[in-house]
Amino acid sequence: MKWIMLIYKLPLAKTTANKVAVWRKLKKLGVFPIQKSVCILPHSERTIEHFEWLAAEFLETGGQASVWEAESLTPSQEKEIRDFFLDQVNGDYRRVIQEAELAKTERQFKALWARYNKIKARDYLKSPLAAEAKAACEVQAEKFHKKEESS
Numbered sequence: 001m002k003w004i005m006l007i008y009k010l011p012l013a014k015t016t017a018n019k020v021a022v023w024r025k026l027k028k029l030g031v032f033p034i035q036k037s038v039c040i041l042p043h044s045e046r047t048i049e050h051f052e053w054l055a056a057e058f059l060e061t062g063g064q065a066s067v068w069e070a071e072s073l074t075p076s077q078e079k080e081i082r083d084f085f086l087d088q089v090n091g092d093y094r095r096v097i098q099e100a101e102l103a104k105t106e107r108q109f110k111a112l113w114a115r116y117n118k119i120k121a122r123d124y125l126k127s128p129l130a131a132e133a134k135a136a137c138e139v140q141a142e143k144f145h146k147k148e149e150s151s
Contacts, residue, residue, distance in 0.1 A: 001078060002043035005070045006051045009037055011062035018061070025054060030122035032084050040070060042085065042124040085125050092119045093129035100136040109141050 010019060029050055031039035041047040048067065055065035072078035096116050103109050116133055123130055 001072065001082070003040040003070045003072070003081070004043050004047045004051050005034070005038065005040045005068040006031070006054060006065065007038050007068065008055065008058050008065040009063055010058065022054075022058075028122075030085070030088055030124070032081050040081070043069065044124065047124065082125060086127055089119055089123045089127050090129050093127060093133040096133040097129075097136040100133075100140045103140055103144070106144075109137070109144060112137055 008022075010022065026033075026039060029041060029047075031041055033039045041051065051067045055067050058065035072081060092115075096112060096119065099112060103112055116137055119133075120130060
C-alpha cells in the first residue's frame with residue numbers, strides 16, 4: 001500500500017501554543033506518527049492535499065516541511081499501520097452505535113450525525129463498521145421521527 005509522509009520541523013522561535021496547534025491539526029487528521037515530526041496517512045488525493053497545506057503552513061511560519069510518497073517494506077509494518085488506522089475509527093464507530101440507541105432528542109441526533117461525519121472523514125481505509133454506524137443512526141432517527149409524528 002502507498003502512504004503519504006509528512007516530515008516537518010517547527011521554527012525554533014515559535015511558542016508552545018504553535019506546537020499544540022500543529023498537534024491538534026495532525027490529531028484531527030488521524031495521522032500515524034512514525035517518529036517525532038514524521039507522520040503518514042494512506043495515499044489519496046485528499047491526504048496529499050492535507051499534507052501539502054500543512055507543509056505550506058510550516059514554511060510560511062519559518063519552519064521546514066516536505067511531503068513524500070512511501071511504501072512499507074515489511075508485512076508486519078504494513079499490518080501495524082493499517083491496524084492503527086482501522087482501530088482508531090472502529091472504536092469511534094462503536095461508540096456512535098452505542099450512543100445511537102440512547103439518543104432521544106433531535107439535538108442528540110444532529111450531534112451524533114456530526115460526529116459520524118467527522119469519523120468518516122478520517123476513515124481512510126473504509127472500515128466495515130462505517131455502514132453499521134450509519135445504519136444504527138438511521139434506524140434510531142427513523143424511530144424518533146415516527147414517535148414524533150404520532151405524538
